[in-house]
Amino acid sequence: MYDFITGRIKGGGYAIKGAWLLLKHEHSIQLQFVIAILVTIAGFYFDITTTEWMIQLLAIGMVMGAEGLNTAVENIADFVHPDFHVKIGVIKDVAAGAVFFVALIAVIVGIIIYFPYIFYTL
Numbered sequence: 230m231y232d233f234i235t236g237r238i239k240g241g242g243y244a245i246k247g248a249w250l251l252l253k254h255e256h257s258i259q260l261q262f263v264i265a266i267l268v269t270i271a272g273f274y275f276d277i278t279t280t281e282w283m284i285q286l287l288a289i290g291m292v293m294g295a296e297g298l299n300t301a302v303e304n305i306a307d308f309v310h311p312d313f314h315v316k317i318g319v320i321k322d323v324a325a326g327a328v329f330f331v332a333l334i335a336v337i338v339g340i341i342i343y344f345p346y347i348f349y350t351l
């Protein structure tokens with residue numbers, strides 16, 4: 230039981246270290262973090278509902294999580310095959326495509342949430 234608890238705490242520590250590395254070194258994650266802060270400010274400004282907060286937070290988490298996994302895939306690809314290879318290109322494109330899906334949905338969610346606040350209250 231003790232090993233189980235210390236193992237989980239260690240695992241959490243590694244995960245936090247990984248999240249910090251992403252924020253420190255990855256420009257795409259940094260940009261998404263800034264966007265996350267901006268929409269959070271917008272959430273307070275427009276006083277969005279609890280449900281909208283939950284969906285917005287979910288969208289932020291999905292985008293940053295997908296981007297983090299994309300970075301991991303890119304790093305693995307560069308590690309196992311640093312030189313140019315058509316298959317590495319396809320693997321990286323597919324990983325980027327997965328982020329695109331999530332990001333597109335997040336943008337649509339953002340429009341659905343904020344369109345009424347911006348245009349119906351004018």
Ligand SMILES: Nc1ncnc2c1ncn2[C@@H]1O[C@H](COP(=O)(O)OP(=O)(O)OP(=O)(O)O)[C@@H](O)[C@H]1O
Nearest residue numbers: 257303310311312313314315317318319321322325
């Ligand atoms: N080793 C490679 N072999 C073939 N094509 C590659 C290779 N490396 C990158 N590419 C192509 O270039 C694109 C960009 O790859 P890269 O690793 O530079 O990602 P990136 O979008 O610049 O990532 P980031 O800016 O998040 O670090 C890939 O999606 C792929 O099409």
